[in-house]
Amino acid sequence: MTIDGLQGLLDELRRRGYRVVGPTIRDQAIVYDDLASIDDLPRGWTDEQDGGRYRLARRDDDALFGYAVGPHSWKKFLHPPVLRLWRAEREGNDVRVVPEPVPDERLAFIGVRSCELHAIAIQDRVFLGGAHVDPHYRARREGVFIVAVNCAVAGGTCFCASMNTGPKAEAGFDLALTETVVEGERVFLVETGSDQGGAVLAELPQREATAADAAEAEAVVARTAASMGRAMRADDVHELLLRNLEHPRWDDVAERCLTCGNCTMVCPTCFCTSVEESSDLTGAETSRSRRWDSCFTMDFSYIHGGSVRASARSRYRQWMTHKLATWVDQFGTSGCVGCGRCITWCPVGIDITEEVRAIRETEPAEGDSHGD
Incomplete structure (x- = not known):
């Protein structure tokens, strides 16, 4: 899928009633916010990270997802920083308690990394597992459409490879993209992870991926894993x-x-x-x-x-x-x-x-x- 196809993806998700959220630049950082078009993506930018240090820097190409992760996580949309649970109103001698309604907004996340997919799965176990389910989290989570992006660059503080949580998205997405350059053109190898993802992809301009396309996408992920900035032995x-x-x-x-x-x-x-x-x-x-x-x-x-x-x-x-x-x-x-x-x-x-x-x-x- 070309860059035009990526724009078509954003348009198709909006047409289906989703609020489209993804990476954009604000306050000298790459954060997650509403996307109107691919022009809102951090094209040509990357992030330099180390202990106690974060800086944006220009890349030498026009990659749309050529960064690691910023200060935001998708948690802020599924488990908001502040949530009113209920309010009570006094009417004379009576008190009326009004529970906070569960949200009905449908969200589409663009650019979710493999480590973040694992993080969402962990929060699913916390908020949806067991006898006590968080109704607000469930309402937000059930309607989410997830477009993952396989990492083409490792941040200086990334260590997902040693935690077996990346850099390739394996599950938990509707569509997964790998950004590559083929014959001078920026393209995205697309993998479907759900029936819903397949239905959306069918509406977009695309061509059949070749073996060379798949090999290049695998090479992108392999290079990222090999350049990981940190490691932590996690078995013991x-x-x-x-x-x-x-x-x-x-x-x-x-x-x-x-x-x-x-x-x-x-x-x-x-x-x-x-x-x-x-x-x-x-x-x-x-x-x-x-x-x-x-x-x-x-x-x-x-x-x-x-x-x-x-x-x-x-x-x-x-x-x-x-x-x-x-x-x-x-x-x-x-x-x-x-x-x-x-x-x-x-x-x-x-x-x-x-x-x-x-x-x-x-x-x-x-x-x-x-x-x-």
């Missing part, structure tokens, strides 16, 4: 962290950690929230809202008598051990997808892959003791 991290809860490395990271919560805000899988109530000045109306929260805040673990995790050491340890170890106990999978956002957007550049490596390389021998 659950046991490693849980047997090193008193490792001195936690003190080392606590000296650097600002407990700002940036890592949890940009993480595509973190789901912690707090509940707030507010009322108007007359007392005639009140409401309850759910807001993103973080295990790095003092109030998050506050109970009668104080915070359960009062130190930076305990809060960082809680975040990292939950993300990489006890999340497995809860949901059957790691809570990390290797997107690298927590490394890039940490003001002091704390690197979760380096912290795991440091604990592994300095783990005391069996029988040794170490404390706080």
Whole structure:
């Protein structure tokens, strides 16, 4: 499919009643927002990322998806940062409680990376699995049309290859694109992942892919995997962290950690929230809202008598051990997808892959003791 076909895809999704959302440039970053046309995409731009560093830079070509990931994740659309749950109105001596209606907006996500598909699947298990389903998440999630993009570039903080979450999208999409250049023309190899995706693709200008097209697309993904900026051995991290809860490395990271919560805000899988109530000045109306929260805040673990995790050491340890170890106990999978956002957007550049490596390389021998 050519660039004209990509524009046709956006038009067809809008024709079917979707709000089309994808990558665009705003505030010197690549963020997810409404797309009117392919001109809104970050054509010719890439991102340079390292610990505590993010910069946009010009590419030497006009690639539309030639970047890794920005500060936004698709979580903001499926699990909004602020959500009113209900409001109550006083009418004389009576009080009427009005639940917040579930949304009926249909969203189409353009440019979803493999790590982000895995993140959405993780949040599906959190919000849709088990006996208690989040009705607002379900309403948003059920109507989503997902256009994935296989990564043609690895960010400096990406480590999805070592987490088996990328860079190629394997499942969870309606259509998947691989951006390549064939005989000087920018084209997209398209893979269908659902009947709905096939129906949309049938309405678009396209040609049959050749074996050479498929080989070039595979080469794009292979080059990306080989150029990954970070790696984290994940096969033993659950046991490693849980047997090193008193490792001195936690003190080392606590000296650097600002407990700002940036890592949890940009993480595509973190789901912690707090509940707030507010009322108007007359007392005639009140409401309850759910807001993103973080295990790095003092109030998050506050109970009668104080915070359960009062130190930076305990809060960082809680975040990292939950993300990489006890999340497995809860949901059957790691809570990390290797997107690298927590490394890039940490003001002091704390690197979760380096912290795991440091604990592994300095783990005391069996029988040794170490404390706080």
